[in-house]
Amino acid sequence: MLISISSRVLVCVLLFVVGCVDAVEIDEEKKHFIVFLEMKPGLNEFDAVETHLNVLMSVKESYVEAEESMVYSYTKSFNAFAAKLTEEEALALSKREDVHHVIPNRYRKLQTTRSWDFIGLSSHAKRNSKETDIIVGLFDTGITPTADSFKDDGFGPPPTKWKGTCHHFANFTGCNKKLIGARYFKLDGNTDPADILSPIDVDGHGTHTSSTATGNAVAGASLSGLAKGTARGGVPSARVAMYKVCWASTGCADMDILAAFDAAIHDGVDVISISIGGGAFGNYSDDSISIGAFHAMKKGIITVTSAGNDGPTPGSVVNHAPWIVTVGASAIDRKFISLLELGNGKNISGVGINIFNPKKKMYPLVYGGDVARGAGNRESASHCEEDSLDPSKVKGSLVFCELITWGVDSVVSALGANGAIIQSNEYLDNANIFMAPATMVSSSVGAVIHSYIKSTRTPTAVIYKTRQLKAAAPMAASFSSRGPNPGTTRILKPDIAAPGVDILAGYTPLKSLTGQEGDTQFSKFTLMSGTSMACPHVAAAAAYVKSFHPLWSPGAIRSALITTASQISRRLNPDGEFAYGAGNLNPSRAINPGLIYDLNEMSYIQFLCSEGYTGFSISVLTGTKSINCSTLIPGHGHDSLNYPTFQLRLKSPRRAMSTVFRRRVTNVSHPVSVYNATIKAPPGVEITVTPSTLSFSRLQQKRSFKVAVKASPLASGKMVSGSVAWIGARHAVRSPIVVYSPEDEEVFVRE
Numbered sequence: 001m002l003i004s005i006s007s008r009v010l011v012c013v014l015l016f017v018v019g020c021v022d023a024v025e026i027d028e029e030k031k032h033f034i035v036f037l038e039m040k041p042g043l044n045e046f047d048a049v050e051t052h053l054n055v056l057m058s059v060k061e062s063y064v065e066a067e068e069s070m071v072y073s074y075t076k077s078f079n080a081f082a083a084k085l086t087e088e089e090a091l092a093l094s095k096r097e098d099v100h101h102v103i104p105n106r107y108r109k110l111q112t113t114r115s116w117d118f119i120g121l122s123s124h125a126k127r128n129s130k131e132t133d134i135i136v137g138l139f140d141t142g143i144t145p146t147a148d149s150f151k152d153d154g155f156g157p158p159p160t161k162w163k164g165t166c167h168h169f170a171n172f173t174g175c176n177k178k179l180i181g182a183r184y185f186k187l188d189g190n191t192d193p194a195d196i197l198s199p200i201d202v203d204g205h206g207t208h209t210s211s212t213a214t215g216n217a218v219a220g221a222s223l224s225g226l227a228k229g230t231a232r233g234g235v236p237s238a239r240v241a242m243y244k245v246c247w248a249s250t251g252c253a254d255m256d257i258l259a260a261f262d263a264a265i266h267d268g269v270d271v272i273s274i275s276i277g278g279g280a281f282g283n284y285s286d287d288s289i290s291i292g293a294f295h296a297m298k299k300g301i302i303t304v305t306s307a308g309n310d311g312p313t314p315g316s317v318v319n320h321a322p323w324i325v326t327v328g329a330s331a332i333d334r335k336f337i338s339l340l341e342l343g344n345g346k347n348i349s350g351v352g353i354n355i356f357n358p359k360k361k362m363y364p365l366v367y368g369g370d371v372a373r374g375a376g377n378r379e380s381a382s383h384c385e386e387d388s389l390d391p392s393k394v395k396g397s398l399v400f401c402e403l404i405t406w407g408v409d410s411v412v413s414a415l416g417a418n419g420a421i422i423q424s425n426e427y428l429d430n431a432n433i434f435m436a437p438a439t440m441v442s443s444s445v446g447a448v449i450h451s452y453i454k455s456t457r458t459p460t461a462v463i464y465k466t467r468q469l470k471a472a473a474p475m476a477a478s479f480s481s482r483g484p485n486p487g488t489t490r491i492l493k494p495d496i497a498a499p500g501v502d503i504l505a506g507y508t509p510l511k512s513l514t515g516q517e518g519d520t521q522f523s524k525f526t527l528m529s530g531t532s533m534a535c536p537h538v539a540a541a542a543a544y545v546k547s548f549h550p551l552w553s554p555g556a557i558r559s560a561l562i563t564t565a566s567q568i569s570r571r572l573n574p575d576g577e578f579a580y581g582a583g584n585l586n587p588s589r590a591i592n593p594g595l596i597y598d599l600n601e602m603s604y605i606q607f608l609c610s611e612g613y614t615g616f617s618i619s620v621l622t623g624t625k626s627i628n629c630s631t632l633i634p635g636h637g638h639d640s641l642n643y644p645t646f647q648l649r650l651k652s653p654r655r656a657m658s659t660v661f662r663r664r665v666t667n668v669s670h671p672v673s674v675y676n677a678t679i680k681a682p683p684g685v686e687i688t689v690t691p692s693t694l695s696f697s698r699l700q701q702k703r704s705f706k707v708a709v710k711a712s713p714l715a716s717g718k719m720v721s722g723s724v725a726w727i728g729a730r731h732a733v734r735s736p737i738v739v740y741s742p743e744d745e746e747v748f749v750r751e
């Protein structure tokens, strides 16, 4: 989460909410490291802490110094500790026989509601009474316990498996039978000047994601009349537990994320939802979310994460480990438009949430660059940067400028301007909220405004209050991070797309709508956009599937979500599967997928071996003794990963290539069923499936098949896609098949 604490460019803030830009400097002197040791089953908490201190003492002068530098002892799900170390101390520890791995602590950023109706989960959808036993844990900025979304009317006591805790923290009224757990994790334990040392949400992000996943139905929700309707979570009867790991000044630290995993796995959550991104780590054994999620998977807990907001750059997807569900963002069928009328009668539609009705018919219109405070400021005034505009020339006017930093509406309104017209070619596919009359336009529309301003001595304009319109959907959001997967060429990521544009959900009373200085708008609900918003939709759908199939593994639940996703038009979305994975989430179909591609821990280990991970680095993920890969890889390493999608990367754009994928499906529906393979192959790719018919005569029966893919050469950086669907009498089990060509021929690929 990147939040600016300076009030200057209070960007839109946040984790995987679109529009954030500012970074926080971390003091390099006080580096933290996480040290992983071998798992010792049966080791009690006290002994584990003693062991950790002993290891630490080997590089510290004294016991006291070791104790002081220790930040966390992870004792429940991992045998690891976090401590303040110098680079030399970290290196010395990593050389110890009993130390598996040492990684530096890093900081990450965070990345209706009509959205549930749009993806076909209506308020009358079939529900399982077990939904109330499902616990969704979120790692986020905290939660608003007083929100209507988390009232516990009609809820019984927490499920008996729940071992988590909740206390009365500062500014936090406590938990109830709906919000059953709330904790916070902060490595230094110090107060953050912009936050509160408590699970309370001063940001709004965590309240938004939690209510999207699990919120009660709240009628009459809206943002000043916009997006009006009943706001509800995907699993309104499920319980929610908040693990606050993201802080206003520092973002989300790896050490805190690991501590939250340690707690959540022990507490008994069913689903973990993480709308946090950060660096695009290629190596799974160096990434706290990947490590934590592996341990969760071993305990049958599914981890759902956001793909990141760095699209449409190719290869920008994060959280791409094969045991994680990686979620891209799509738009639903509405958009928010503000009409902008120019003095010459021309009407233009602008983007963004402007909840102000104009008080006058027209306002003087000025271009920022023309009203600079001195000629030297002309360039920065064209971007309406702070201290660049002449207040006497902008007072009472609408100011037109080009976006460079967020907060233009704040800057001009502080100078007494009536509002802002902001030109940008980015951020136009989601609606930002403004604290003053404002709207955003593309540069081609900007050119029209420029020439109008030049054409008259008294240019005028007015911005009307935003209205909601129907839009074509689903569309992949341009900000949603794209494949190909930087971690492995063999797995398609993101896995799936879900609504993440202009999502209405709960908000915090502790922050104004924009978080900008001078903003006096507050609301119980607000609109946010980002893969952060898409992630809790899929986490809730996973919880929904689990309420019908409590014994399904995380791999089985993910398979059900992926193979039942609704197709998204490749014609309208040229990045195709690299933007949306298998398609748009469809929870009602996911509860009855017909067949599943199941996966267990050993499949992942074999896969990692085939990817060239050493036994030692794999053991960081598994928490076991070092793994001997040479005894584990059967004939065909990568095929052991029974993933429900298929991806082939050509070795070179100039060479044809073929491969065979082996998969095994398990029947989970009608006792006697026959499925026929339906293949869709893109031009230049030949796909054959053998056998082409699968017959099942009993439940849990498994059937294997092969998918042979022969691809002709493909231009550098190009991707083509097809699919194989197993069509039965009642089900269609569809998997995309993606073939792509390396961006750069020189890149060496291990095959």
Ligand SMILES: *[C@@H]1O[C@H](CO)[C@@H](O)[C@H](O)[C@H]1NC(C)=O
Residues within 6 Å of the ligand: 170, 171, 510
């Ligand atoms: C938190 O509680 C303290 C003590 O009651 C109070 O002074 C402070 O204003 C509260 N902070 C917020 C953000 O509500």
Ligand SMILES: *[C@@H]1O[C@H](CO)[C@@H](O)[C@H](O)[C@H]1NC(C)=O
Residues within 6 Å of the ligand: 339, 341, 345, 346, 347
């Ligand atoms: C522009 O919009 C305004 C407000 O809705 C309307 O009154 C006017 O007729 C429109 N002008 C044109 C040229 O469509």
Ligand SMILES: *[C@@H]1O[C@H](CO)[C@@H](O)[C@H](O)[C@H]1NC(C)=O
Residues within 6 Å of the ligand: 283, 284, 285, 286, 611, 612, 613, 614, 617
């Ligand atoms: C990942 O990092 C570990 C430890 O640094 C290293 O042993 C391993 O080889 C790396 N794996 C890959 C695939 O790069």
Ligand SMILES: *[C@@H]1O[C@H](CO)[C@@H](O)[C@H](O)[C@H]1NC(C)=O
Residues within 6 Å of the ligand: 628, 629, 630, 631
């Ligand atoms: C791993 O297994 C192979 C084959 O069984 C054996 O030759 C090798 O010594 C083992 N390596 C280690 C480090 O145990």
Ligand SMILES: *[C@@H]1O[C@H](CO)[C@@H](O)[C@H](O)[C@H]1NC(C)=O
Residues within 6 Å of the ligand: 667, 668, 669, 670, 671, 672, 673, 695, 696, 697, 698, 699, 700, 701
């Ligand atoms: C498939 O599995 C389901 C549930 O696991 C079972 O009810 C059904 O009988 C099985 N059908 C076949 C054809 O094996």
Ligand SMILES: *[C@@H]1O[C@H](CO)[C@@H](O)[C@H](O)[C@H]1NC(C)=O
Residues within 6 Å of the ligand: 674, 675, 676, 693, 727, 728, 729
């Ligand atoms: C599968 O194919 C067989 C043979 O072509 C056909 O008889 C059967 O109806 C098909 N089943 C389905 C569900 O399409």
